[in-house]
Amino acid sequence: xxxxxxxxxxxxxxxxxxxxxxxxxxxxxxxxxxxxxxxxxxxxxxxxxxxxxxxxxxxxxxxxxxxxxxxxxxxxxxxxxxxxxxxxxxxxxxxxxxxxxxxxxxxxxxxxxxxxxxxxxxxxxxxxxxxxxxxxxxxxxxxxxxxxxxxxxxxxxxxxxxxxxxxx
Amino acid sequence: xxxxxxxxxxxxxxxxxxxxxxxxxxxxxxxxxxxxxxxxxxxxxxxxxxxxxxxxxxxxxxxxxxxxxxxxxxxxxxxxxxxxxxxxxxxxxxxxxxxxxxxxxxxxxxxxxxxxxxxxxxxxxxxxxxxxxxxxxxxxxxxxxxxxxxxxxxxxxxxxxxxxxxxxxxxxxxxxxxxxxxxxxxxxxxxxxxxxxxxxxxxxxxxxxxxxxxxxxxxxxxxxxxxxxxxxxxxxxxxxxxxxxxxxxxxxxxxxxxxxxxxxxxxxxxxxxxxxxxxxxxxxxxxxxxxxxxxxxxxxxxxxxxxxxxxxxxxxxxxxxxxxxxxxxxxxxxxxxxxxxxxxxxxxxxxxxxxxxxxxxxxxxxxxxxxxxxxxxxxxxxxxxxxxxxxxxxxxxxxxxxxxxxxxxxxxxxxxxxxxxxxxxxxxxxxxxxxxxxxxxxxxxxxxxxxxxxxxxxxxxxxxxxxxxxxxxxxxxxxxxxxxxxxxxxxxxxxxxxxxxxxxxxxxxxxxxxxxxxxxxxxxxxxxxxxxxxxxxxxxxxxxxxxxxxxxxxxxxxxxxxxxxxxxxxxxxxxxxxxxxxxxxxxxxxxxxxxxxxxxxxxxxxxxxxxxxxxxxxxxxxxxxxxxxxxxxxxxxxxxxxxxxxxxxxxxxxxxxxxxxxxxxxxxxxxxxxxxxxxxxxxxxxxxxxxxxxxxxxxxxxxxxxxxxxxxxxxxxxxxxxxxxxxxxxxxxxxxxxxxxxxxxxxxxxxxxxxxxxxxxxxxxxxxxxxxxxxxxxxxxxxxxxxxxx
Ligand code: FES
Ligand code: FES
Numbered sequence: 001x002x003x004x005x006x007x008x009x010x011x012x013x014x015x016x017x018x019x020x021x022x023x024x025x026x027x028x029x030x031x032x033x034x035x036x037x038x039x040x041x042x043x044x045x046x047x048x049x050x051x052x053x054x055x056x057x058x059x060x061x062x063x064x065x066x067x068x069x070x071x072x073x074x075x076x077x078x079x080x081x082x083x084x085x086x087x088x089x090x091x092x093x094x095x096x097x098x099x100x101x102x103x104x105x106x107x108x109x110x111x112x113x114x115x116x117x118x119x120x121x122x123x124x125x126x127x128x129x130x131x132x133x134x135x136x137x138x139x140x141x142x143x144x145x146x147x148x149x150x151x152x153x154x155x156x157x158x159x160x161x162x163x164x165x166x167x168x
Numbered sequence: 169x170x171x172x173x174x175x176x177x178x179x180x181x182x183x184x185x186x187x188x189x190x191x192x193x194x195x196x197x198x199x200x201x202x203x204x205x206x207x208x209x210x211x212x213x214x215x216x217x218x219x220x221x222x223x224x225x226x227x228x229x230x231x232x233x234x235x236x237x238x239x240x241x242x243x244x245x246x247x248x249x250x251x252x253x254x255x256x257x258x259x260x261x262x263x264x265x266x267x268x269x270x271x272x273x274x275x276x277x278x279x280x281x282x283x284x285x286x287x288x289x290x291x292x293x294x295x296x297x298x299x300x301x302x303x304x305x306x307x308x309x310x311x312x313x314x315x316x317x318x319x320x321x322x323x324x325x326x327x328x329x330x331x332x333x334x335x336x337x338x339x340x341x342x343x344x345x346x347x348x349x350x351x352x353x354x355x356x357x358x359x360x361x362x363x364x365x366x367x368x369x370x371x372x373x374x375x376x377x378x379x380x381x382x383x384x385x386x387x388x389x390x391x392x393x394x395x396x397x398x399x400x401x402x403x404x405x406x407x408x409x410x411x412x413x414x415x416x417x418x419x420x421x422x423x424x425x426x427x428x429x430x431x432x433x434x435x436x437x438x439x440x441x442x443x444x445x446x447x448x449x450x451x452x453x454x455x456x457x458x459x460x461x462x463x464x465x466x467x468x469x470x471x472x473x474x475x476x477x478x479x480x481x482x483x484x485x486x487x488x489x490x491x492x493x494x495x496x497x498x499x500x501x502x503x504x505x506x507x508x509x510x511x512x513x514x515x516x517x518x519x520x521x522x523x524x525x526x527x528x529x530x531x532x533x534x535x536x537x538x539x540x541x542x543x544x545x546x547x548x549x550x551x552x553x554x555x556x557x558x559x560x561x562x563x564x565x566x567x568x569x570x571x572x573x574x575x576x577x578x579x580x581x582x583x584x585x586x587x588x589x590x591x592x593x594x595x596x597x598x599x600x601x602x603x604x605x606x607x608x609x610x611x612x613x614x615x616x617x618x619x620x621x622x623x624x625x626x627x628x629x630x631x632x633x634x635x636x637x638x639x640x641x642x643x644x645x646x647x648x649x650x651x652x653x654x655x656x657x658x659x660x661x662x663x664x665x666x667x668x669x670x671x672x673x674x675x676x677x678x679x680x681x682x683x684x685x686x687x688x689x690x691x692x693x694x695x696x697x698x699x700x701x702x703x704x705x706x707x708x709x710x711x712x713x714x715x716x717x718x719x720x721x722x723x724x725x726x727x728x729x730x731x732x733x734x735x736x737x738x739x740x741x742x743x744x745x746x747x748x749x750x751x752x753x754x755x756x757x758x759x760x761x762x763x764x765x766x767x768x769x770x771x772x773x774x775x776x777x778x779x780x781x782x783x784x785x786x787x788x789x790x791x792x793x794x795x796x797x798x799x800x801x802x803x804x805x806x807x808x809x810x811x812x813x814x815x816x817x818x819x820x821x822x823x824x825x826x827x828x829x830x831x832x833x834x835x836x837x838x839x840x841x842x843x844x845x846x847x848x849x850x851x852x853x854x855x856x857x858x859x860x861x862x863x864x865x866x867x868x869x870x871x872x873x874x875x876x877x878x879x880x881x882x883x884x885x886x887x888x889x890x891x892x893x894x895x896x897x898x899x900x901x902x903x904x905x906x907x908x909x910x911x912x913x914x915x916x917x918x919x920x921x922x923x924x925x926x927x928x929x930x931x932x933x934x935x936x937x938x939x940x941x942x943x944x945x946x947x948x949x950x951x952x953x954x955x956x957x958x
Binding site for chain 1: 179181182184185186188189190191192193194195197198289364365366367368415416417418420449450451672673674675839840842843846847848849850851873874875879881882883884885887888912
């Protein structure tokens, strides 16, 4: 067992963890944050995506001990004071989810993608930016629409790049 | 009085979403019970092996390990094997399928033992310490090899690998073929697919030993059917067993199953008196969750010189895998009637041969039988077009059944509810810019470009809304095809809809609420929908085969109409008029000629609850149940057009444009319908271009992880263009609805493959293997050009 201290969703959490415990199971089983899902055992699906110090990571590719001293943000912290995050709202309005299993990971990956971009994202940028996250239900069409809409809302003031990624 | 606005045809954002987008939804793996044990299944690494002994002593000595059970240990505890519900023919071989095999492993991943421990990690470690003494046996994975004389037998005691034969014949097929001036015949291989829902399976069995009661949570599409099957397997009476499908992360048919782990968790929970949880790992999912497709088809059409079809004949071999699961033998039959597509003809024959092999069992995968049927007819009709020198559009128009809005017979022997095949094709051609694409193709041909354009069509007929119970009896399926809904009004006029379908992404809570909102004039936000729980929703047949709107939705509507009838009597009584003197619209009863004298359904719910002044003999309360058994299937149809660019040097295929025009009858929620279409089309494109389950000759699944089995990412697929056609109401039900969950997966593979072939037709290519991966396309080009294909 090793003691770690991780700031999760703004709260400092201290815990003894097994050195082999993956971050995703620390979140799900030790902290009870079950919004982060597990969809594979090969770091392929992206269902487990969270933010580590603001950047998206697959929490099944990291050990809990590697998060020691870092900040982790999960889907549970995206809405604040009952207000949905713009990406959550966009997924709802654009029907960017069906079964919802990939959704927390998609939203976290999209958040990092949007914030790291210089301006609103084009369709191609969203599709490439989310290639580490698999969805089996939606065919991605409405996920892409939702992320583009959220990107417009979050980054619209930065720089409008006209004519890109219209879509239906 | 203001009339509530209709919600049908509009897209209120889904009721399901808030908990899903905030991470608050609870899937099975999110649940924990006090004192819960974790189960891990020890699986055979061999595709075929005799189990000579199991030594669990090392495992049992490990920390946290509570028990290990082998197939032999549990043999006496089972009341029966896992349910196989579809004995399609007299000659069917149905070897019993036990949750753990006792004697022989018959496919890689066959369960041999279970380990129970206090943590997931401990159970995993201990499973690796269980020593099984295997004696490898000869393996057969190829269907044709399995039917050859002297082939290794998957089930020695059955004496053959032939699981069954089944035929459907209308008209004098042999005579029609003998007399036809044109006959085309081709062979197609539909590769094995792995459904790959992003949530793997998961089960928790929670016993209440003193009460003899059990709750089973399972990531399933079919809680009601699982409950019946668990009675068969474990002997626990239905009255003591509650099955709950909580939030379920996709199914695509793979969770339309009764699985060993459901029975094992229950039985072990019963033996140990403790809750037991099992969560499938992804690589385990590839071995232990059923696969789909896997057919070898010989397709034939008989036609006149113009290309007008006279006869259809299809001989099809279907890979069952190692065992028959719930509807393994019946899955191909779900497509048996639509091998004619939307075309006419005088004679029709479909023959299936089911074959056992040492592979994971197959069963329903999105579309279940209809994608295979559609692939066969939409490929062979293009072969006919080539033979008689017609354009793919022309050959289809020549053979379409004429438009109709009343039930009309088709060559497969059923009666179609409504259709206008030219109309969907017209719209698809327009949306695709077909003429422009053909011009562009011509230009590139003439220039001799490396990258060539191909255009592929698929004009399909889908048959869904499973299913009229009488038809199911005629096909020898063990259960019925009805579904049920209860509508309960609270005293203050809020509504609970309790439905027997069990969603896993389809949006039933939203769609059903829209139906009730319009029927009862009650705000959408005041309606809650309850599903997926055999105690809360005891009557139901669950979700598969695009049945939820066409069967379940109609049951919801009928229950709402019963509420209208009861409230009409209360309204008439209160207004002191006769029932016939009342008009009804959107929740308001008003006296004919005196519209100010009116009562609304929510107000009448209060009257029904107080019961102070009800008509004589009327029971208090406002709750009605309807059970709907359809008289016929529903038949969505449409036209899909795919334009691809194929690099003739590398074999790379890129989709330039994809148009899906689907007439699914009356649309309740357009946004949800578009979502189903897009998801289905991309899943079908994935089968056409990327995905393939590959076995080695010794039965090792080579694509047993998400890195080897190529589920496409957003960057691999296009956005598609969606059209709706003439939206002819179904004549099967009063809502006019048809199903939409599977149309995309049914229609798209032949559209894509036809496009790839079309792009290469100038090179003499007439066939491309599925998936049309760069390697497969490149080899095809090489071998057609006379190279050696290496
Ligand atoms: S669980 Fe699949 S990438 Fe982490
Ligand atoms: S919504 Fe089901 S996997 Fe994405």
